[in-house]
Amino acid sequence: MHYQPDTARYRQMEYRRSGRSGLKLPAVSLGLWHNFGDSTRVDNSRELLRHAFDRGITHFDLANNYGPPPGSAEENFGRILREDFRSYRDELIISTKAGYTMWDGPYGDWGSRKYLISSLDQSLKRMGLEYVDIFYHHRPDPETPLEETMMALDQVVRQGKALYAAISNYPAELAAQAIEILRQLGTPCLIHQPKYSLFERQPEEGLLEVLQHNGVGCIAFSPLAGGVLTDRYLHGVPEDSRAASGSRFLNVDQLTPEKMAKVQQLNAIAQRRGQKLAQMALAWVLRQPAMTSVLIGASKTSQIDDAVEMLQQSPLSAQELQEIDALLS
DSSP, X not given: OOOOOOTTGGGSOOEEEOXXXXXXXXXXXXXXXXXXXXXXXXXXXXXXXHHHHHTTOOEEEOOTTOTTTTTHHHHHHHHHIIIIIGGGGGGOEEEEEEOSOOSSSTTSSTXXXXXXXXXXXXXXXXXXXXXXXXXXXXXXXXXXXXHHHHHHHHHHHHTTSEEEEEEESOOHHHHHHHHHHHHHHTOOEEEEEOBOBTTBOGGGTTHHHHHHHHTOEEEEBOTTGGGTTSGGGTXXXXXXXXXXXXXTTBOGGGSOHHHHHHHHHHHHHHHHTTSOHHHHHHHHHHTSTTOOEEEEOOSSHHHHHHHHHHTXXXXXXXXXXXXXXXXXX
């Protein structure tokens, strides 16, 4: 059946300016890290993307290596884009990245100009696009000069293959250097994507300050700590969960009794507020003035609904934030 988006979609979402740029992003963005590879039914991926757009989520975040296998998330997304979203391309923000291992040999990883430009060309082919809206360097490369990596980002923007340049996983000091190089090149850094959640506080150690000072946006990935900050593990480890399957991103060993006791206490605060733990965890990330958007993953449409509905709920009070801090310190 031909897809017709919900005409009320823009009334449900809050859009935030990314730093000092002209670009606004939805406060909730959809990440395609999981559930969009070849091991997932394309019907389910299609349903998630349609539902997200119907709820005002205009930003879809990918990377060259998302799958499994690597590249398949972009291919599947490209197919759904062609079949369902062709006439809505200009309403969408599509991002991709390069920086992790993508193909064999010395040119399929890290941060050389050779790798970044080849990778983006491959990504555009897989998705059937002329350009992406945002292109990220996915992680710092300790060996390639930072100037070379940033010049490659500047080049793809000048070539029209990407509209904006961005970085991910850069620590504060290196992020400040990268932002300055891009500024001098005349292609400002649009946004930085760090890992940030109630259990991952590192961006608070200088990074958020660097971004705010430089007018660069911030979008958090893994804001729910791989599902730990949801009601998924409140009563043990379900057999069909990521932790049970021995994912390298979340395994049972990480769910220590101490950590799960904290999750239970956080859940009690959320319940008192009349919201789900996942909603409170997302609201906690979005409370940061530097934060433009929060990236959620989803395997079912109800998770998208929960995230979007969180935006209508009351913000965390100073007292609640203190209570959360005391619990986690």
